[in-house]
Amino acid sequence: MLISQNWLKKYFTDDARSLPDAKTIENTFTMGIFEVEGVENVITGMENVSDTVYDIxxxxxxxxxxxxxxxxxxELGALLNIPANLPVYDPAKIASQIDSGLIVNVNVAEDKVVEEKNRFVCPRYMARRVEGVEAIASPLWLKTALEALGQKSINVLVDLTNYIMLETGQPLHAFDADKVEGDINVRYAKEGEIIVLLDGTEVALTSHILVIADEKDALAIAGVKGGKKAEVTAETKRIIIESANFDSVSVRKTSQKVGIKNESSKRYENKVTPERTQLAMNAISESIATIFPSAKFGNITDIYLGKPETKRFDVSxxxxxxxxxxxEGIGADKIIDILLRCDIKAEATSNDNLTIHVPEYRLDLEIGYxxxxxxxxxxxxxxxxxxxxxxxxxxxxxxxxxYMNALRKVFQGAGxxxxxxxxxKENGDVEILNPLNIERGFMRNTIGEGLIKNLEHNLRYVDLLGLDAVKIYEIGTIFGxxxxxxxxxxxxxNAKKVKGYNFEAEAEKVFNQILSSEYFVGTSLDLNILKSSAKFTEANIGTGGVNVVGNVCEIELQKIIExxxxxxxxxxxxxxxxxxxxKYSQYPFMVRDISVFVPGEAIQAEAVKSIITKNGxxxxxxxxxFDVYTKNKEGEPVKTSYALRLVFQSDDRTLTDDEVTQIMQNITTEMNGVEGWEVR
Amino acid sequence: MIDANTKAGEEGVGGAPVVVSAAPAENTGGHLHPMTQTINEIVKIFSEIGFQVAEGPEIETEFNNFDALNVPKDHTSRDMQDTFWLKDAGLAGERMLPRTHTSPVQIRFMQSHQPPFRIIAPGKVFRNESTDATHEAEFFQVEGMYIDKNVSLANLKFVLESFVKKFFGEETEMRFRPSYFPFVEPGFEIDIRWKDRWLEVCGAGLVRPEVMEAGGIDPKDWSGFAFGMGLDRMVMLKYGIDDIRNMYSGDLRFVNQF
Known part of the structure; x- marks a missing residue:
């Protein structure tokens, strides 16, 4: 919600304790009630007037x-401990402009929200007829106030409904009274009934949508959007002002169904107390009377079905x-003071007890917490x-x-x-009703089968990773x-075929590592239990005709842990x-091997590497x-061969063969330049 | 949302080549996923002040995931666009779902244990969200709960402040900002100062009496606090990971850096 600093200032009129700077206000909001998501300085339509707008x-x-x-x-006044002077709208101020001959007849459907006894779809509907107004352009102050908050000025009548909504939180609507035929009816739409909205779009209604209608047509979708039929236009001279309350769930469902979300629906969806319609009606009446001193106001028609009970509760x-x-505890007096700052009346009813009188606009205060x-x-x-x-x-x-951590220790140690x-996952026994996509429509019933894909994927990067084999594991939940x-x-x-390789034998090695680890040794867990709870899967994961196999073993952990x-x-x-x-590079890598003979025993690996890193x-x-062997032949000087695998990769481009070849040449040249060294 | 946070020239990072000097025979050291490392680090910190590890199923009843936690019947978090639902109902005909948070562990633990107790419950959760660099449909949370006589916000502040200092560093600035969650009152968001910005890392508050009652604990005799943290973000902050999808890719170019 956007909050204008200039607007705030209007309420803090105590000269001695004026509002602090914007930074302090921002911090007060954030630490006391709502996070501030943005603060913006706004140039207004008024000369030399700028504004600060907080997005809370x-x-x-x-x-x-x-x-x-x-x-x-x-709230801000309570937090800053600066009293705010909230405007009081006394109906007596417009008493001289009342014409009791101006009447609006309203009929409200007494439907309740399903299953709940005291929730009417329209708990309250207030309407008032006003004559002697004109849909002229708004005065500068009004235009400026709306525009600072990103609202478009339309005409003074529509603007005032918006302004009072932004002030009080109560959505209002103005109908052109001359276009309304007969009584105002708050009723459910007929199936297929059509309404043309203010923006010209046609909406086909259903019987679950509440509308404001005259005797013939729907004039507005209740709480959501006004219609074209009774639109306030430049010709408008008489209006009917609506200040009504609609049920939050009903508005939310309607808003979803017709695909319209706006300032009005947002407020109704979050529940507004029906008590507030009065405040807003008084406020807009007073504002209209100020701008149109000769306007005439009818009495307010007020159909009030769902008046909430006043709430009070005790807390110690x-x-x-x-x-x-x-x-250091605080006493009843201090608490009463604090609550008063929050506009909550608390009464000390005994030594330790306070009775809280909940203000009518605070629907959230229910319990001691x-x-x-x-x-x-x-x-x-x-x-x-x-x-x-x-x-x-x-x-x-x-x-x-x-035990899951114990197993992690073992697997970590086993590489x-x-x-x-x-x-x-794509398959399983437990199906999702509303999956993201068909690849993720089930809860997995195996981890192992999924790991095959990960073996295959990682096999492409063994050189980059410096591995001879991809060895992975996962501990998680399966659903059957x-x-x-x-x-x-x-x-x-394995990256390359290993002679005589047998995965089950490898798995048994792992099992034995588990059994001999400090967490499992001496327990009743044995090889038989491990073997009987294991399930093996094998798949060919070779690409391009290469015969490579991925093996997986999955263990029912419950059988072991029990x-x-x-x-x-x-x-x-x-x-x-x-x-x-x-962040790993998204570009392909290149592999080059180099081997070099160096005089002497196998103690020169670091020297070899340093030439590589220097030129790399x-x-x-x-x-x-990856390979070291020493040649020690009779009559020949001792020499050692070092074989190394180099991986080249760029973070921002695909490497060319030429540039890598050049680097390899530089390395070779430097190595061959060392006395007795010989690149093979 | 998360800064890549890699700087060339740091040890083992950026432009300088990582020289793997070990020959294959020595290269037997495995790698622990950073999520495991983070979960264990968090558990360790909380265990030092008496919190025990608790767990709960990843598939939950609508009651445990929402009703018991005081989430209104018509709340949008129950909608299909936010939450996955299972096709089949549970044994008692109730709606079932992959849990959307670790908070149902609170309910299960209360139902099966007598207070006082202190629990810390890491686990996987699910949300109906399209995947991108900062969103995943599956991710991890950790839940904490403490029930005792006279548990206060001052206790909550102590516990979370000491956690933040131990996990993010002694100098980490932290703030306790009012917020709202249906299962606590008052509710808070805990922010830490991270590179000149405030980042939310934890939601917390005093356990509402309705929630305790759903857990079979009398709120007249007991009080408590609860908190929850999204672990992926903490892992990402801690190690400078910029894309959440790395976490569940099973790609060793990611895992083997840890």
């Missing part, structure tokens, strides 16, 4: 009253102090002294969490990388039937070093020594 994020619990300058001012001084946790919030934020939470918790020695350890993959359960899957894909003893204390990993993640440029991504 009104929270759902206060939206029913704070979509208004009036109540935002009330001790409860408020305890809940905030004030080191609501009062805690009012008192707490006025005291300012930034000043609250933190209080430590009592020591707690009894801290049970969650078995699942403990596996942990991955997290999606639970929403109506039961969900924890699962662990691990998979291996045989294990209750752990005594949690397992922790070392606090990670502050690593900064480096910023394109050199990694260097890996």
């Amino acid at each position: 994020k009104v929270l759902p619990d206060r939206a029913h009253y704070c979509y208004s300058h009036r109540y935002v001012v009330q 001084v001790k409860f408020i102090n305890d809940a905030i946790g004030l080191k 609501d009062i805690v919030d009012e008192v707490g934020r006025i005291l300012n939470y930034m000043n609250l002294v933190p209080v430590p918790l009592q020591a707690e020695d009894n801290r049970p350890v969650l078995k699942n969490f403990y 596996f990388s942990e991955v997290y993959t999606h639970s929403l 039937g109506k039961v969900e359960r924890p699962s662990l899957a691990f998979g291996i894909a 045989v294990l003893p209750d752990p005594k204390s949690d397992i922790y990993f070392e606090t990670p070093k502050l690593i900064k993640y480096k 440029t910023e394109l050199l991504n990694s260097v890996r020594l």
